[in-house]
Amino acid sequence: MANLVNLIITGLATGAIYALVAIGFTLLWQTSQTINFAQGDFVMLPAFFMLPMLHAGVPYWLAILIGVILSMLILGYGYKKLLVDPIRKHGVLPLAIAGMALSIFMQEGVKNYTAEAHVFPALIPNLDFHIFGAVVSAQSIAVVVVALAVVIALQWLLNKTLVGHQMQATAQNSTVARLLGIPVERMVLYTFLINGALVAIASALVSPLIFAKFSTGNIMGMAAFTAAIVGGFNQVRGAIAGGLLLGVVNNIGSAYISAQYRDAIPLLLLILVILFRPQGLMGRAEERTV
Amino acid sequence: MDTKPILEVKDVVAGYGRMTILNGTTFSVPKGSITTVIGPNGAGKSTVFKTIFGMLAARTGTVTFDGRDVTNWTPRKLLEAGICYVPQGRNIFPELSVRTNIQLGAIAAGKNITDMPDRIERGLDRFPALRRKANQQAGTLSGGEQKQLEVVRGLLLDPRLILIDEPSIGLSPMMVTETFAILTELRGKGVSTLMIEQNARSALEMSDYGIVLELGQTRIFDTAQNVLNDPRVAQLFLGGTTN
Ligand SMILES: Nc1ncnc2c1ncn2[C@@H]1O[C@H](COP(=O)(O)OP(=O)(O)OP(=O)(O)O)[C@@H](O)[C@H]1O
Numbered sequence: 413m414a415n416l417v418n419l420i421i422t423g424l425a426t427g428a429i430y431a432l433v434a435i436g437f438t439l440l441w442q443t444s445q446t447i448n449f450a451q452g453d454f455v456m457l458p459a460f461f462m463l464p465m466l467h468a469g470v471p472y473w474l475a476i477l478i479g480v481i482l483s484m485l486i487l488g489y490g491y492k493k494l495l496v497d498p499i500r501k502h503g504v505l506p507l508a509i510a511g512m513a514l515s516i517f518m519q520e521g522v523k524n525y526t527a528e529a530h531v532f533p534a535l536i537p538n539l540d541f542h543i544f545g546a547v548v549s550a551q552s553i554a555v556v557v558v559a560l561a562v563v564i565a566l567q568w569l570l571n572k573t574l575v576g577h578q579m580q581a582t583a584q585n586s587t588v589a590r591l592l593g594i595p596v597e598r599m600v601l602y603t604f605l606i607n608g609a610l611v612a613i614a615s616a617l618v619s620p621l622i623f624a625k626f627s628t629g630n631i632m633g634m635a636a637f638t639a640a641i642v643g644g645f646n647q648v649r650g651a652i653a654g655g656l657l658l659g660v661v662n663n664i665g666s667a668y669i670s671a672q673y674r675d676a677i678p679l680l681l682l683i684l685v686i687l688f689r690p691q692g693l694m695g696r697a698e699e700r701t702v
Numbered sequence: 703m704d705t706k707p708i709l710e711v712k713d714v715v716a717g718y719g720r721m722t723i724l725n726g727t728t729f730s731v732p733k734g735s736i737t738t739v740i741g742p743n744g745a746g747k748s749t750v751f752k753t754i755f756g757m758l759a760a761r762t763g764t765v766t767f768d769g770r771d772v773t774n775w776t777p778r779k780l781l782e783a784g785i786c787y788v789p790q791g792r793n794i795f796p797e798l799s800v801r802t803n804i805q806l807g808a809i810a811a812g813k814n815i816t817d818m819p820d821r822i823e824r825g826l827d828r829f830p831a832l833r834r835k836a837n838q839q840a841g842t843l844s845g846g847e848q849k850q851l852e853v854v855r856g857l858l859l860d861p862r863l864i865l866i867d868e869p870s871i872g873l874s875p876m877m878v879t880e881t882f883a884i885l886t887e888l889r890g891k892g893v894s895t896l897m898i899e900q901n902a903r904s905a906l907e908m909s910d911y912g913i914v915l916e917l918g919q920t921r922i923f924d925t926a927q928n929v930l931n932d933p934r935v936a937q938l939f940l941g942g943t944t945n
């Protein structure tokens with residue numbers, strides 16, 4: 413029982429990170445029909461923006477902040493201007509393929525630079541403490557708290573501000589948004605910048621747990637994709653639920669069933685959801701408008 | 703009535719891709735009038751509106767609004783200039799609240815209008831259903847209520863010209879009467895309307911002028927009364943012949 417509590421909490425921690433990545437993935441899809449097949453590698457890369465700074469003695473929070481800003485510029489603005497905008501007009505499929513190419517390019521690029529797994533400093537020292545007889549890692553709690561803060565800030569932006577409403581309007585019906593004079597292109601850009609920030613924060617949170625390595629994108633990408641589908645694909649709160657569920661199921665499954673099949677668990681969850689609830693946990697069946 | 707036109711469409715050519723739908727379309731809307739466009743399906747009625755409102759490029763020709771050349775202006779600039787457009791079909795953001803949907807109608811005004819919150823509340827008061835469901839997701843409204851939302855949203859910036867495409871589709875007869883009454887009320891305040899309607903008879907009965915559009919060309923432009931009495935129109939659009 414004590415063990416189960418810990419498994420759930422560490423699962424929620426990884427799940428919260430998946431959720432951040434899945435939210436970004438979902439936002440790009442909603443506003444610009446971009447399926448970012450390099451999303452996992454987008455999580456891998458910012459750690460390598462931050463590590464050199466950390467090694468050079470830049471304070472932790474400053475290094476993270478600069479990493480987030482760089483990520484917004486390169487993986488947000490740059491990705492949109494250099495890859496998505498020129499290719500998007502040719503359709504969703506060419507863009508998806510370009511994303512796969514970008515994924516390979518990013519992995520090989522980082523591998524050429526360094527193929528090793530690098531230790532990445534954690535948010536807080538790794539202390540364990542006890543609640544109700546269970547051992548809980550403080551690091552996991554800290555990850556959940558940070559991810560939660562980010563999600564709350566994002567929800568506030570989307571639901572309580574005029575810019576957020578315009579972003580949602582763009583996602584729900586870009587033609588009508590344009591008719592009302594909403595600067596649709598700028599709203600789309602904002603979602604790319606937000607995605608750039610989300611993947612960088614996820615990178616800083618996940619790298620202490622799994623090291624910074626050129627290939628971490630494979631796991632993160634699969635997890636984000638699964639979380640987004642499980643959650644209903646076109647919904648931010650679905651991505652959150654999907655991410656958390658995946659994190660917990662993954663952890664419990666590998667502890668109680670088999671660690672060897674750990675990587676198969678997301679796929680299993682994906683198949684179950686597609687079979688029994690194709691619209692996702694939170695999604696509604698697509699509504700067609702004229 | 704001042705019959706100087708509020709809107710003039712002259713020799714407009716436009717279409718989709720390589721397809722040309724409007725081939726020199728020409729007509730005008732007298733200031734302060736309600737003018738109704740009728741015509742068969744696929745005549746290019748909606749295409750005219752999209753072209754006027756900057757959603758589709760006019761390849762040649764001009765659109766003049768209140769004496770100003772507004773050809774190929776962006777929707778945002780046209781909204782600022784005083785035109786509003788309520789397109790055919792459903793044009794709402796289903797997962798945002800009814801109130802937020804209406805608020806988004808004010809984006810083009812920026813911060814220029816200070817009494818916007820009041821205007822939004824007054825807009826909601828126009829239709830009891832909107833007031834009652836102000837905080838619900840707009841997707842939960844009935845088709846007719848969604849149309850009412852679009853009308854309220856369009857009126858937020860006090861337009862001088864309303865472009866409204868088939869407002870009666872999906873509306874109950876009572877809702878149609880209500881919507882037409884609003885347009886008539888606004889005409890009393892000098893607001894002009896250009897309306898597309900399938901429901902030709904009742905639309906023409908409340909209109910000042912009628913336009914018959916066929917294959918992207920103006921076939922008839924006359925007072926609504928004369929259009930109603932025109933035997934060609936009666937045969938084609940009003941269901942049965944006169945005399
Ligand atoms: N987005 C589009 N892409 C390509 N062709 C289009 C598009 N919209 C309309 N058309 C074509 O343009 C022609 C005119 O369409 P339009 O919608 O203007 O007709 P309409 O007079 O409004 O008809 P209705 O009474 O059915 O609303 C039609 O042949 C239609 O198939």
Ligand SMILES: [Mg+2]
Pocket residue numbers: 747748749790867
């Ligand atoms: Mg039409």
